[in-house]
Amino acid sequence: xxxxxxxxxxxxxxxxxxxxxxxxxxxxxxxxxxxxxxxxxxxxxxxxxxxxxxxxxxxxxxxxxxxxxxxx
Numbered sequence: 001x002x003x004x005x006x007x008x009x010x011x012x013x014x015x016x017x018x019x020x021x022x023x024x025x026x027x028x029x030x031x032x033x034x035x036x037x038x039x040x041x042x043x044x045x046x047x048x049x050x051x052x053x054x055x056x057x058x059x060x061x062x063x064x065x066x067x068x069x070x071x072x
Contacts, residue, residue, distance in 0.1 A: 012070035018063040025070065032067065040065070 013032055014023040017040070026032040029051050036047035042061055050056040050065050057064035 013067055014070055016066045018065070
């Protein structure tokens with residue numbers, strides 16, 4: 001891949017949302033945080049809690065959200 005730094009890889013994150021069987025995949029915590037706030041409409045605080053804990057749900061969010069690194 002042109003322009004790629006040898007030996008570096010993206011640490012993909014999978015987001016699982018309660019009631020949705022398909023995970024959504026993100027290339028960084030920052031990208032995921034932006035998605036959570038703008039698309040899922042989580043508060044910035046709830047999005048940060050999810051990234052710190054790996055899971056957030058009521059009363060901090062409407063549904064249960066889980067995030068985990070993609071396992072190679």
